[in-house]
Amino acid sequence: MSPLKRVAYFFGLPIVLIVLWWALSFGSTNFFVPKPFELAQTLWTTWIGERFFEDVLPSLGRLAVGLLFAIGLGIVLGLLIGSTRWLRNLLEPMLEFFRAIPPPVLVPLLMLLIGVNDSMKVAVIISGAIWPVLLNTVEGVRAVDSVLNDSCRSYGIRGFARIRYFVLPAVTPQIMAGVRQSLSIGLILMVISEMFASSSGLGFTIVQFQRNFAIPEMWSGIVVLGLIGLGLALIFQFVERRVLHWYHGLKEITHDS
Amino acid sequence: MTVSDTTVNRPVKTVPMLSVRGLQKIYKVPGGEVEAVRDLTFDLAEGELVCLVGPSGSGKTTLLKCISGLMEQTSGTVELAGSKVTGPPKSMAVVFQEYGRSLFPWMTVRGNVELPLKNQKVPKAERTALVDAALKSVGLDHVPKSYPWQLSGGMQQRVAIARAVAYRPQVLLMDEPFAAVDAQTRADLEDLIRTIWKQLGVTILFVTHDIDESVYLGERVIVLSSSPTVVQEDLKIDLPAERDQLNTRALPRFMELRSHVYAEIQRAKLGPVTEQITAQRKAARK
Numbered sequence: 102m103s104p105l106k107r108v109a110y111f112f113g114l115p116i117v118l119i120v121l122w123w124a125l126s127f128g129s130t131n132f133f134v135p136k137p138f139e140l141a142q143t144l145w146t147t148w149i150g151e152r153f154f155e156d157v158l159p160s161l162g163r164l165a166v167g168l169l170f171a172i173g174l175g176i177v178l179g180l181l182i183g184s185t186r187w188l189r190n191l192l193e194p195m196l197e198f199f200r201a202i203p204p205p206v207l208v209p210l211l212m213l214l215i216g217v218n219d220s221m222k223v224a225v226i227i228s229g230a231i232w233p234v235l236l237n238t239v240e241g242v243r244a245v246d247s248v249l250n251d252s253c254r255s256y257g258i259r260g261f262a263r264i265r266y267f268v269l270p271a272v273t274p275q276i277m278a279g280v281r282q283s284l285s286i287g288l289i290l291m292v293i294s295e296m297f298a299s300s301s302g303l304g305f306t307i308v309q310f311q312r313n314f315a316i317p318e319m320w321s322g323i324v325v326l327g328l329i330g331l332g333l334a335l336i337f338q339f340v341e342r343r344v345l346h347w348y349h350g351l352k353e354i355t356h357d358s
Numbered sequence: 359m360t361v362s363d364t365t366v367n368r369p370v371k372t373v374p375m376l377s378v379r380g381l382q383k384i385y386k387v388p389g390g391e392v393e394a395v396r397d398l399t400f401d402l403a404e405g406e407l408v409c410l411v412g413p414s415g416s417g418k419t420t421l422l423k424c425i426s427g428l429m430e431q432t433s434g435t436v437e438l439a440g441s442k443v444t445g446p447p448k449s450m451a452v453v454f455q456e457y458g459r460s461l462f463p464w465m466t467v468r469g470n471v472e473l474p475l476k477n478q479k480v481p482k483a484e485r486t487a488l489v490d491a492a493l494k495s496v497g498l499d500h501v502p503k504s505y506p507w508q509l510s511g512g513m514q515q516r517v518a519i520a521r522a523v524a525y526r527p528q529v530l531l532m533d534e535p536f537a538a539v540d541a542q543t544r545a546d547l548e549d550l551i552r553t554i555w556k557q558l559g560v561t562i563l564f565v566t567h568d569i570d571e572s573v574y575l576g577e578r579v580i581v582l583s584s585s586p587t588v589v590q591e592d593l594k595i596d597l598p599a600e601r602d603q604l605n606t607r608a609l610p611r612f613m614e615l616r617s618h619v620y621a622e623i624q625r626a627k628l629g630p631v632t633e634q635i636t637a638q639r640k641a642a643r644k
């Protein structure tokens with residue numbers, strides 16, 4: 102695909118939707134319905150400046166730390182549990198149990214345990230975002246190819262080298278699928294962790310706007326969240342293309358034949 | 359001269375490179391047991407190239423897995439240069455039947471060949487030289503940066519062979535390595551194996567179900583019965599050491615040997631040689 106075409110695909114639908122939105126909201130007097138140009142203006146005045154440093158950046162920082170920990174811990178624990186049979190049998194039912202608990206209900210608990218601070222908010226993000234990566238990694242390790250495994254064994258590739266050159270790359274497709282889910286869960290939990298007992302952050306600010314009937318500002322906050330999600334997706338795509346280029350190449354070839 | 363006169367009956371003086379004694383493997387499966395290999399005994403002297411033929415399902419892969427220490431046998435022993443094999447030995451390399459699944463798709467051709475050496479902490483310069491030489495010997499020195507999945511089946515199997523060659527094993531086990539490549543490539547690969555064997559002086563056990571291939575390649579052919587498996591025949595191949603696809607295959611002796619192996623395999627398919635026949639043979643050898 103040519104770059105021009107790619108840009109057209111990327112911006113095409115959003116532009117159409119904004120035009121449609123503009124047309125439908127034209128002349129509307131409903132206080133709760135935002136209009137495109139006003140919203141863009143509000144977006145600028147509300148979020149660029151002091152708020153950006155006091156609310157947006159700290160939120161992003163907590164999100165980043167939470168996600169990095171969730172992904173790192175998920176991979177390490179997943180490799181460990183996946184490659185130790187007794188550990189896997191022992192832990193698997195419990196992991197499913199913990200995964201089934203909706204993370205927002207942990208917020209009050211973590212508040213009591215950790216207190217109302219950044220650590221608590223990061224902990225909330227980790228507690229929800231770790232599961233897709235962890236469980237996918239466990240599943241992936243279990244399903245590594247038996248012939249490749251035999252190749253490793255016959256060449257004496259064991260221990261850390263086995264993880265580094267064989268297991269980790271083999272499981273990367275599953276890990277990335279887990280990471281994709283973790284990103285959106287992380288974003289949701291970032292907002293939720295700030296809605297309870299907090300005095301700053303994106304989630305807090307949006308709730309604050311809503312309580313004060315600052316409706317355009319509230320909408321603009323939602324747009325900021327959407328943009329963050331988009332940013333995450335783009336970063337993900339960039340990384341995935343680099344890490345899994347072999348996987349996509351392999352898939353393309355097996356689909357062709 | 360009849361063919362059976364050439365049946366090997368060599369007294370073993372020195373310690374054989376590879377020694378299989380009374381090997382039996384019973385798989386435990388849900389609702390019972392499958393006896394894949396019943397009782398296999400044979401030796402490989404150092405530097406020998408031996409082919410193992412047997413009908414499909416006769417336990418060839420099972421046998422190789424036991425020899426290479428990847429699987430535990432039910433009874434019997436495998437010895438490598440006099441010491442018992444209990445896990446994958448360092449001085450052995452295996453080329454698997456499923457070439458598509460034995461190379462790492464996330465590594466380049468070069469990376470794949472290099473990995474076992476890297477793992478053995480071979481110094482960088484020596485490693486590079488070994489990998490280059492191995493890739494050259496299989497005729498793949500022009501694609502080191504490609505990924506395995508970008509190559510044809512025959513080329514992938516050559517990468518797997520290069521990896522084994524670069525590793526410099528004492529014993530090389532190959533499990534029907536050419537079963538899934540076209541006839542022309544196969545002929546080339548067969549010649550490649552003989553060249554490598556002569557160059558490296560490595561001991562090779564080559565498993566195949568192709569009778570012509572076994573006679574063309576081997577210095578000796580071991581014929582297995584169908585499952586539960588025993589050694590049906592151990593045949594010396596007295597063809598000239600220099601072999602080539604056109605002339606060797608046209609030799610009358612080649613025809614004789616292949617017909618003989620063919621007849622043995624047909625016999626093997628009818629059923630396993632009973633203990634009685636085995637016993638008779640043992641008596642006859644004395």
Ligand SMILES: Nc1ncnc2c1ncn2[C@@H]1O[C@H](COP(=O)(O)OP(=O)(O)OP(=O)(O)O)[C@@H](O)[C@H]1O
Binds near residue numbers: 386387393394412
């Ligand atoms: N993991 C296993 N569990 C149970 N039975 C097995 C297993 N692997 C092989 N078998 C059985 O053992 C017998 C020998 O199988 P094996 O794969 O060793 O034969 P083979 O000679 O390599 O066949 P082929 O020429 O088709 O590769 C077969 O009857 C097979 O069904």
Ligand SMILES: [Mg+2]
Binds near residue numbers: 418533
């Ligand atoms: Mg087999």
